[in-house]
Amino acid sequence: MPEKNKITKVLIVGGGTAGWLAANHLGKRFSDLDGPNIEVTLIESPNIPNIGVGEGTVPMMRETLRYLGIDEGYFVQSCDATFKQSIKFVDWVYNPKEKNHSYHHLFDYPMSHDSAFYWHKTSASSRDSFANSVSVQSVLADAGLGPKLVTQPQFQGVTSYAYHLDARKFSEVLRLNALSKFGLSHILDDVLEVTLSDSGDISTVSTSQNGELEADLFIDCTGFSARLIEKACKVPFVDKGDVLFVDSALAVQVPYEKSHDAIPCFTLSTAKEAGWIWDIGLTERRGVGYVYSSRHSSRQDAEKVLSEYLGGKVSEAEFRHIPMRIGYREKAWHRNCVAIGLSGGFVEPLEATGLLVFDVTSRMLAECIPNKLSSMHLVAERFNQRTVDTWNKVIDFIKLHYVASKRNDTEFWSDNRKEASIPDSLKQKLALWSSELPNRYDFTSTLEIFNLENYQYVLYGMDFDTDLGYSEVSKDGLDKFLSEQNKIAEFIHQAKTQLEPHRELIEKIHKFGIQKV
Incomplete structure (x- = not known):
């Protein structure tokens, strides 16, 4: 009997946002193929929040x-969702003479x-912020104001946007979509044991109610516990705590004081x-x-800082403490096991990199699954190279915020700027970039x-100094830049008469939905 050389079964272990993103991307990929589909099953514990x-x-x-295909x-x-047009950074540039320094990283x-060139060549004393000079969005x-009109079709807006969402409710939307559109199997059960074959592949996972489950490919979405990739397969974790120092979080849900309170259209990062x-x-x-x-801080001191930010209106007993493991898996894909989500890596939530990387790697996995089992090690090697490169670029971008801040008022900020x-x-x-523009x-x-524009918003939002020396300024180019300033001002004036407050836009969507075309 010939040896099996085709992937026919994929088992996703763990749900949550990462698990159900992986399920949807795999389901979408295989439902679009001609011929027999690969069977995809997701198992998750009913006891893990x-x-x-x-x-x-x-x-x-x-x-x-x-x-x-999600409406x-x-x-x-x-998903209790709202629109997000930027991250607004407050006090990341410390200046005792200027309280509440802020800038926008726009979409x-x-x-x-x-x-950027002509903005630099404009007198620093007379120019507006970089974000205000190149886009209408920060104003x-x-x-x-919301980023779109309720009459605009889905996923289209006056400005670019993302979302704020309730992660638990989003997981449920993803679950229903995967089951209804792509016909995935869903098992609620506890995984008791992971068994390896002599080759080092995962052969089965043993469950409490469903016995042993077999698959050709196992996706580890078990979060920080990393039940498959670390505990069973022994793949090391690359700790990046020496680069990104934050490793703990206190989180709390804060009700609005009034039902009509304005909803900011950006993430506030202070x-x-x-x-x-x-x-x-x-x-x-609000999620705070x-x-x-x-x-650099005790939990007690951290609770005091957060309590003061909230004006003492929320009891510290309501704070949820979340320890974070900062870094990534040495190999996200090891033999027939792939880590997606927190089991594969995590850096602090600055710039919303968590969901972003989980989404990117889930789609990459779905599109890279080999036709033959014999090719898996080759595909895995390329997947691992791309994933490690992705994590390192994300870490560079996050670290940039701390290095460019110029803050040295506490040990935390000073340590972040040390060469080592x-x-x-x-x-x-x-x-x-100290002498050449990105x-x-x-x-x-x-x-x-993160691309050129993302770096520009952060660098020049934090007054990074690029010395262009005596670079010549084209009169036509400068005239064009000044013309753009007029267009931005005109667009803002027009948009303010058309766009409506963010909360009103959300309320209309709850009442009427958003048209498809």
């Missing part, structure tokens, strides 16, 4: 929802690729003594949390998570 770390997304989530109006209604890209977001506080407005509540370094904690790859970028050729991979 969804952690729900991070309630922010990036604009790529719009494409994911569209790709998976945007239904998504907003079901709209600058109007032209050379806007509209600060005005409390720097504190040993980390930063996120503040996210959902439909019925303090991400901090346990090496900065990756060589980021040092090289910053050294180059350009598109610095970002050449098709899997870039």
Whole structure:
């Protein structure tokens, strides 16, 4: 009898957002194929709650929802979701003379690729912020306006946008979508044991009620416990705590004081003594949390910082403590086991990288699963190279925020700027960009998570100094840049008469939905 050389069964172990994202991407991929589908089953424990770390997304989530066939109006209604146009950073640049320094990392890209050059060549004393000079979005977001008209079709807007969402409710939407559209199997049961074959492959997982489950490929979505990839397969974890210091979070749900309170259209990120506080407005509540370094703050002090931020209106007893393991798996794909989600890696929730990486790697996995089992080791090697590269680029971008901040008012901020904690790859970028503007050729991979424009918003939002010397300024180019400023002002004036307050937009979507075309 010939040896089996085809993947016919995939078992996802663990649910939550990561598990159900993987299930949807796998289901979508195989439902689109001609011929017999690969059987995909997800097993999750009925006794493990969804952690729900991070309630922010990036604009790529719009494409994911569209790709998976999830109605945007239904998504907003079901996930307590709101729109997100940016991350607004407060006090990341410390200046005793200037309280509440802030800047936006926008989702709209600058109007032209050379806007940064002409912005730099404009007198620092007379120019507006970088974000205000290259886009309409920060002004509209600060005005409390939503990014789209309720009459616009799904996934289209006046400005680019992502979402804030309730992670637990999002997991449920993903679950229903996977089961109804793609015919996946779902088992509620506890995994008791993982058995390896002599070759080192996973052969079965033993369950409490369903006996032993076999598969050709096992997806580990068991979170920080990493039941398959670490405990069974012994794949090491690459700890990046020496680069990114924050390793703990306090999270709390905060009800609105009044039902008509305005809902910010951005994630608010406020720097504190040993980390930063996120503040996210959902439909019925705010999600607030303090991400901090346990090496630079005690839990008691962290609770005090968060309590003061909330004006003492929430009892510290309601704070949920979340320890975080910062880094990534040495190999996300080992033999016939692939780690997706927290089992594969995690960095702090700054810039909403959690859901972003889980989504990207889930789709990459679905599109890379080999036709033959004999090719799995080759596919795994390439998958691992791309995944490690992705994590390192994400870490560079997150670390940039701390290095460029120029804060040195506490040990946490000073330590973040020490040479030993900065990756060589980021040092090289910053050294180059001290005299040359970032350009598109610095970002050449098709899997870039953060691109030129993302770096520009952060660098120049935090007053990073690029010395362009005596670079000549083209009169035509400068005239074009000044013309863009007028267009931005005109667009803002027009948009303010058309767009409505964010909460009113959300309420209309709850009432009417969003038209498909």
